[in-house]
Each structure stands twice: as structure tokens, then as C-alpha cells.
Amino acid sequence: MRVSVVLPAKNEAEGLARTLPQLREQWPDAEVIVVDDGSTDDTVGVAAANGARVLSSPYSMGNGAAIKRGARAATGDVIVFMDADGQHSAAHVGLLLDKLAEGYDMVVGARDSSGQANLHRGFANALYNRLASWMTGHAILDLTSGFRAARAEKFREFLHLLPNGFSYPTTSTMAFFRSAYPVAYVPIPVAKRIGTNSHIRPIKDGIRFLLIIFKIATLYSPLKLFAPAGLTFFLIGLGYYGFTFFTQHRLTNMSVLLFSASVIIFLIGLVSEQITGLTYLGARAPQDET
Incomplete structure (x- = not known):
């Protein structure tokens, strides 16, 4: 060697x-x-x-x-x-x-x-x-x-x-x-x-x-970072919606914004996960198959 x-x-x-x-x-x-x-x-x-x-x-x-x-x-x-x-x-x-x-x-x-x-x-x-x-x-x-x-x-x-x-x-x-x-x-x-x-x-x-x-x-693994971030935004939006529902009896724009952000962050993570997987296609696999 x-x-x-x-x-x-x-x-x-x-x-x-x-x-x-x-x-x-x-x-x-x-x-x-x-x-x-x-x-x-x-x-x-x-x-x-x-x-x-x-x-x-x-x-x-x-x-x-x-x-x-x-x-x-x-x-x-x-x-x-x-x-x-x-x-x-x-x-x-x-x-x-x-x-x-x-x-x-x-x-x-x-x-x-x-x-x-x-x-x-x-x-x-x-x-x-x-x-x-x-x-x-x-x-x-x-x-x-x-x-x-x-x-x-x-x-x-x-x-x-x-x-x-x-x-x-x-x-x-x-x-x-x-x-x-x-x-x-x-x-x-x-x-x-x-x-x-x-x-x-x-x-x-x-x-x-x-x-x-x-x-x-x-x-x-991008999804391991983006998924918790998206979940955090969703829970904050859900908590804020619960607060405004009991105090104002309505769904506010801020709650909608937080819900939308959580979905967008999750989808970005999902796409990034696929791109990351394609990045490593250059790592040859014959050794793993033998």
C-alpha cells in the first residue's frame, strides 16, 4: 500500500x-x-x-x-x-x-x-x-x-x-x-x-x-433540518391561531402566513433531499454489489 x-x-x-x-x-x-x-x-x-x-x-x-x-x-x-x-x-x-x-x-x-x-x-x-x-x-x-x-x-x-x-x-x-x-x-x-x-x-x-x-x-440530509424547522413554524402558527380564536374568534393573516411558511420550508427540504441524493450518484457502486 x-x-x-x-x-x-x-x-x-x-x-x-x-x-x-x-x-x-x-x-x-x-x-x-x-x-x-x-x-x-x-x-x-x-x-x-x-x-x-x-x-x-x-x-x-x-x-x-x-x-x-x-x-x-x-x-x-x-x-x-x-x-x-x-x-x-x-x-x-x-x-x-x-x-x-x-x-x-x-x-x-x-x-x-x-x-x-x-x-x-x-x-x-x-x-x-x-x-x-x-x-x-x-x-x-x-x-x-x-x-x-x-x-x-x-x-x-x-x-x-x-x-x-x-x-x-x-x-x-x-x-x-x-x-x-x-x-x-x-x-x-x-x-x-x-x-x-x-x-x-x-x-x-x-x-x-x-x-x-x-x-x-x-x-x-437536508430534510432533517428543514422538517423540524417547518414543524416549528406550524406549531407556532397553530398556537397563535388558538390564541386569536379564543380572544378574537377569527383566523388572522399571521396564522395563515406561519402555516404557509411551514409548508414551504418542508417542501424546500423535500426537494433539497432529492437533489442531495443526485449529488452522490458519482460515488460508484460496483464495490457494494460484489
Whole structure:
């Protein structure tokens, strides 16, 4: 089983200087690919000096775009994705591969609380995990971890779904679950990031939080989100109708509006469910039939 290691990197010369020698020492036969996402530091030079295959972009396309470029270029049967900022250790790659050998198609390194960038990010990730676990019916320990190993052929089936920006871990995880490809989690410690840490951006991060919530729902089963929302509007309309009937003896426009909204939301969820099912037709089924 040939292994390819893909590291998306933007201005991560310092992190690569620590990560790449460890990879070469512990996994000398692995193909190491560094995808330079328009770096302005010596990322390319450090990667080349440590024997990595370098794919360079003339400008920054985003973390997800780097992942897609690396996955297309990888020649291994298994692709290991890890961050280039020094948080992930080459010593833990074996844990992912050992679990993968048990019959899983993707194995994710689940971070502990020390691996979260800050308190509010940790809280948001905990909510992501709970929502995704409810949507899939499986325990998801870390939905946004960038340290994972996947069978290359299966991972490439979903490249068209991956965003060019962040949240590729969310998209790929939900896609694997939706296509009935088994996913496992392995607890791993995470080192402190080398370089500048992310800062709290309440508005931008809040919007990103909501977008990821909707992405989780639409990637797996939209009806699980839209049906409860439609039911909520229906119950509010029913309660308001009951109130106005006993106080004013009439059906108000607001009650009709709430009833109509509940039907529209449910129908949108139903249509979205069908569209989501068509999205995964690209996941080939011959393996399931044999």
C-alpha cells in the first residue's frame, strides 16, 4: 500500500522545517507533496530542500483548492492530509494507517481540547460535532480536523464537492458518511501551531459558523433540518391561531402566513433531499454489489 502525504501550505516555511524532516525520517518511502498556496516566504525552498514534491500556485486559491490539487497529483493508494504548521506529528500517521487497515475508508485524527485554536473555536467545533452526529447517526468526534487518511480512489470521488476555501474536512467527512463509506476516529494530541495564531473575528466567524451548519445539513440530509424547522413554524402558527380564536374568534393573516411558511420550508427540504441524493450518484457502486 503506497502512501502519499499532502500538506497544503501558505507561508509555512517554519512549520515545514519541523514537519518534513520527521516525515522523511519515519516514512522514507512515502510520497510527500507540499502544495504551496501562493506563499511569499521560503515555503517552496524549505519543501524542496527536504525532498518534497512541490506544487506551486501563482496566487492564493484557498486551503481546499490546495487539498484538491494535492489529491489529484498523489500517486499513492492512501492519501494522508496534515497541516504544515507543525501541529500534526509524523509519529501519529501510523495510528491513522493502522486504523484504516481495519477496513475503514477514512480515518480522522480527533483533537483534544488543547488542540483548539481558542475557546470560542472549541465551542463552535463542539456544536458542529453534535449536529453532525445527530445528522449521520454516528459519533463524530472532530468534524473539522485537517489530519486524516483516506483511500485515494474514494476521496477523489468527492473533489467536485470540496470548497476552495476552508471547511474541506467538514465536506469530505459528510460526503463519506452519506455514501456509506466507513469512517473512524483516532484520538491524537496536537502541538501548538508555529506562527501567527488566528484571532477572534465575531462577525466573520459567526457567519462562517452558520454557513457550516447549513453545509452539514445540505451535505447529508437536508430534510432533517428543514422538517423540524417547518414543524416549528406550524406549531407556532397553530398556537397563535388558538390564541386569536379564543380572544378574537377569527383566523388572522399571521396564522395563515406561519402555516404557509411551514409548508414551504418542508417542501424546500423535500426537494433539497432529492437533489442531495443526485449529488452522490458519482460515488460508484460496483464495490457494494460484489
